[in-house]
Amino acid sequence: MRGHDRINRCLPDELLIEIFRRLLDSKPSRDACSLVCKRWLNLERLSRSTLHIGASGCPDHFLSRITRRFVNVKTVHIDERLSLPIQFRRRCGSESTSSYTKKRRYVKEKSGSEDSDFETSSISDAMLSVLGEGFSKLEKLSLIWCNNVTSTGLASLAQKCSLLKSLDLQGCYVGDPGLAAVGQCCKRLEDLNLRFCEGLTDAGVVELALGCGKSLNTLGVAACAKITDISLEAVGLHCKSLETLSLDSEYVSDKGMLAVAKGCPLLKVLKIQCVNVTDEALAVVGTCCLSLEFLALFSLQKFTDKGLRAIGSGCKKLKNLTLSDCYFLSDKGLEAIATGCKELTHLEVNGCHNIGTLGLESIGKYCQQLTELALLFCQKIGNKALLEVGRGCNKLQALHLVDCSSIGDEGICGIARGCRNLKKLHIRRCYEIGNKGISAIGEYCNSLTDLSLRFCDRVGDEALVAVGQGCSLHHLNVSGCHQIGDAGIIAIARGCPQLRSLDISVLQNLGDMAMAELGEGCPLLKEILLSHCRQITDVGIGHLVRNCSLLESCHMVYCPGITAAGVATVVSSCTNIKKVLVEKWKVSERTKRRSGSVITYLCMEL
Structure with missing residues (x-):
């Protein structure tokens, strides 16, 4: 019956709150519910457990208000890299806005209006204390690049939030007293990120390890010049339950890594970029950390096959291995991993120039779970x-190749015939791969949904015709493949109705016919990049957007055939459009007034 409120009369508060909680991943839905009536607004606020906050002109005043409104929050993310527009922040009140003028930054947003000013400021220690008082149930807190937060504020918050389990201080210039207070008060702390915390020294980390070492599960340290082996020795001594360590430091040597390896036998994830760590430390990791599942080694200049052999001999549970810029590794080291770590599922080899065909052959022979x-x-x-x-490796689902000059069609054909469950294939600047290899992928890999062939000069229409006939792609990137023209993209349009994103940038032979076919065949398209396509005109754009009503992003710079009329067609026809990248001179004043917020300019003066 019209006008009869069936929901509010029948459903109790507890049930409505539970319904709102189940909409946790859908912010638009929650916001829509809060607009129904005052009761729903209040209940929706009670159901909120997570808040994401960017920088604002009056962050302290803003935080004081949300602590009163959302009393059951357990997770807060504050990221001062994110700006909020002045129009939104003015709702905080002019009196508070004028009181925070110490640190302001004005950024000209590249949108339709040249006066779109963005102002940012920093959260203070006082408001960090208010945050602790308002959110006493807080379990997870991220303070990303909050430059004005010091030990005083962190200590005050730690005293009030004893239930804290996760703390991210990336880019915060806090000192040792603040970290010591966290160790003393937050005995349940499990996850700690100290990346770019330049104000910390060994004293703070040692105090933290003494205070909450028993519960600490994850630790990340990077670019902290005053954190040395002394800190890692304290971690190894007190953090027996540590499972994840991410370390990027020039001031840590074997001494610190040995302490962690011997003292943290439950270690499962280890990521290290330490130029002074050698095979000696990795040998102990292979001996003591038998539960290791994820290992990432970056730029280890003193690391050789000896260390990798130790990992292969001891870490039988290893599933994920990344080797990046480790110049002294060879095929023998990778062979040791292959024969010892047969449960390996993910392998990345990046810039290890002495690893060749023999090493990877051993992976193919022994790592059948890859x-x-x-x-x-x-x-x-x-x-x-x-x-x-x-x-x-018939279970292979994803293959990434970048600048592998010795790999050609023969290798890709081998993958196509043997790895028929392949879902993702990304290839960039592999100039020996052409139509034959990609056609085989289209013939045999019918589960493929994500294909990227960037700047592969030998790939043309023949390959895309085969892919269109054999695969139902969701994502396709063929930017820079200059042999591809209308025939290839038309085949994709007719064979891949589920296509969501398409990058056809720098395809000089592509014209309006392909755009028309895409409009007809790919109604689910949300993102298209067609910059530097000189044959596409306003006519093709008109055909494209006629049926692609879900389009959210369109990049079309350096397309001489697309004029102001084409830009207007895109922004007026696509109700979901969020971003249009185009030259400034192609946007009319009328388009600026109607849709200036979605226009982005790459080159301001063209």
Whole structure:
């Protein structure tokens, strides 16, 4: 019956709150519910457990208000890299806005209006204390690049939020007293991120380890010049339950890593970028950390096959391995991993120039559980390696190749025939791969949904016709493949109705016919990039947007055939549009007035 409120009369508060909580991942839905009536507004506020906050002109005043409104919040993310527009912040009140003028930054937003000013300021220690008082149930807190937060504010918050389990202080210039207070008060702390915390020294980390070392599960340290082996020795001594360590430091050596490896036997995830760590430390990791599942080694200049052999001998549970810029590793080290870590599912080799075909062949022979393989800047790995992977790793679902000059069609054909569950194939600047290899992918890999072929000069229409006939793609990137023209994109349009995103930038032979086919065949398209496509005109754009009503993003700079009329067509026809990248001179004053907020300019003066 019209006008009869069936929901509010029948449903109790507890049930409505539970319904709102189940909408946790849908902010628009929650916001819409809060507008129904005052009761729903209040109940929706009670159901909120997570808040994301950017920088604002009056952050302290803003935080004081939300602590009164959302009393059951357990997770708060404050990121001062994110700006809020002045129009929104003025709602805080002019009296408070004028009181926070110490640190302001005005950014000209590249939108339709040239006066779209953005002002940012920083949260203070006083408001961090208010945050602690208002959110006493707080369990997770992120303070990203909050430059004005000091030990005083952090200590005050720690005293009030004893239930804190996760703390992210990335980019905050807090000192040792603040971190010591966290250790003394937050005995349940499990996750701590100290990346770019330049004000910390060993004293603060030692106090933290003494206070909450028993509960600490995850620790991240990067770019902290005053944190040395002394800190890691304290971690190894007191943090027996540590499972994840991420370390990027020039001031940590084998001494610190040895302490962690011997003292934290439950370690499962280890990511290190420390130029002074050698095989000696990795050998102890292989001996003591038998539960290790994820290992990432970046730029270890003193690391050789000896360390990798120790990992292969001891870490039988290893599933994910990343080797980046480790110049002294060779095929023998990778062979040790292959024979010892047969549960390996993810492997990335990036810039390790002494690893070649033999090393990867061993992976194909022994690591039958492999599901993702990434080879970046691997000049010595050839087709035989991928043939072996194709024969032995039939569970492979994702393959990434970047600047692998020795890999061609033969290797890709081997992958296609053997890895028929392949879902993602990303290739960039592999100039020996052409139509034959990609056609085989289209013929055999019918589960493929994500294909990227960036700047692969030998790939043309023939390959895309095969892919369109054999695969139902959701994502396609063929930017820079200059041999691709209308025929290839038309085949994709007719064979891939589920296509969501498409990058056809720098395709000089592509014209309006392909745009018309995309408009007819791909109604779910949300993102298209067609910059530097000189044959596409306003006519093609009109055909594209006629049926692609879900389009959210369109990049079309340096397209001489697209004029102000084409830009207007896009913004007026696509009700969901959020971003249009175009030259400034192609946007009419009328389009600026109607849709200036979604226009972004790449080149301001063209």
